[in-house]
Amino acid sequence: MSEKTGAIEVAAKSASITEMENWLINRVAEHLSMDSEKISIHEELVLYGLDSMSAIMISGDIEEKLNVELPSTTLWDYPTIHDIMLFLKDKM
């Protein structure tokens, strides 16, 4: 791989990661009936009022979006959007 194509791939991946992060923020905001602007990626989602079962459903949403298999309890183990994104990076 040339340096240039490598750089393009890295840029494309980071764009898709940003897109995924935005999608996730919106998804969470929808489940919480909250304005997405008010959601910090470093805040634990449970503090916004996300309950256990909704957390499982959001991991289902992510599975569908990325077409990957995830443990149902992914959001239980990765409590912030930042943590979830770190976990998902390798899978994207």
Place this chain on the structure above:
Amino acid sequence: MSVDIIKIQRPTIFDRLVAVEELEEFLKSPFDESSVVSFKKSAELDENEIFPYQEIEELHKWRYNEYYIPKQLGGKLKSFEELLFLTRSISRRDLSISITDAHTLLGALPVWIAGSEEQKQELAKEIRNSRSACLAVTERSHGSDLNANGVCAVKTDDNTNYLLTGEKWPINKATLSDILCVLAKTNDKKDSRSLSILMVDKEKLSPDTYAYQPKINTLGIKGCDISGIVFNKAVLSKNMLVGKEGAGLEITLKGFQITRTLCAGLSLGAVDTALRTTLNFVLKRQLYGKTVFDIQHSRHTLAKIFIDIISCDCLAIASSRGLHEITSQFSVWSAIVKNYIPQKVEQSIHELSVILGSRFYFRDDHDHGVFQKMMRDNSIISLFDGSTIINKHSLSLQLKFLAKKRAKSTGIELEKTLENIFSLNKEVSDIDYNKLDLFSKGNNIVLQGIEFALSKLGNLKGKNSVSPKTLSEILNLTIDLISNLMDLENKVDKLPVVESGHNLETEYFDLAQSYCKLHTAATSVFMWVYNQEELGEYFSKGEWLVLSLQRTLDSFTIYKKELDKEYLENTAKHLLTLHTEGKLFSITPFQLSN
């Protein structure tokens, strides 16, 4: 024309599950006052609110307690199908006994699911020695809101022990059990990883670190020990942690998937007796120069109730087998069973009470007043282990996924698994508890495979065992089932995303209820197509299935709602035969002691 023969030899299920009739023989007829568990003695215990010690001791002489221990640990629990029927057998005698004793399984499941090898061996040994277990989840102030629980387990500074503090209430056997699996907070976050399960052996606790709350006076199961327990810095070795710290909620919910499925056995046992004692009455009671059974309205009502029982029976049997074959789908299946069966049975018992007239209200007349006892005892089943509402709620959350995934499925690839679940000639595979999952990822094989049922039905054309009229009715109703399912999926698609915080739109609950009906109807169809020639003439003719589909799908648009009188009469005749021969009211009518 193809020649088809209805099997006249005994269906293999009776030999596969030989323990069911053996237990019946051991327990003898509950109508007989000298039996191990008799309606007369149960009524006395209930009236005096006395715990059924002697009955449980007798049951354990038969080694019933070993059915709570997996066979891999030297126990007798090899299939939940078998345990379902055994539970029915005890429940039809006295729900106080089955609810109390079976709670040991609920208490043990966290260990079977997530415990260490050492914990498993230890607990298996204790249960084999007739020590009993219970699961303590609920707290007075928090009920269904488990993440709000206050009982906490704090690690000691040297990291070797936990100190357990707080109250669990109301708990079945809080006072009388020897071992408890307690759901306790192990951190202060109130999130889904804040709770852990700890196994508490009371023998190992210092007596000054726990106390009991008094027995609660209850409407039913009056002899049972429904009480509370308060811990005050009770010292538990860290080896008593079951699974990982923070896995408590996950383990508890997985255990519920099994017990919610088995609750069907409690309900079906209760309704078996409620129907049997009502039949005793209607066949004896003379009015207007004939018996009450001779009155068409009574007879047809009994036939309809029997049909509803059979629909629940199909769902219960399929689910007890499904636990082994499609374990990962049980967040959906167990919610359907726990939502549908106890509710339907409550309704059936109520309808039976109308036929029994004043006898339903008397506490000692007619079969020792067993009807009113069953009615009262039965009403707890829809509440514990997650109430009807809680199950509807958890099913609601998955509806969008279920609808989307089904649209992508053809059904054909599911054939082998469907056969393993529904073909009652087959032994089920060993269950792998690791496959239990809190989310079915949109999968529900029964409704994903429903189109496949149509082709199986098509293959039955030309068989002697089923009339063309009945077969075409079944086909039409199955087509109606599918179109109503598609309609429901469209409605689900239009609903807003589920909002967090347990404040789901009411419409979700209604659609979940409808989904349960469609699922139940589909299990009846599969049960028939996979066993059509195996379970005797009445089953084979399929008239029951027409009635069952009509009744289960009554709230939907179906092509024909009016029930065929001839089918009802044939059903009443079959019911009478089962009653006279003392057989279980089931598609697999085990011989009872009567």
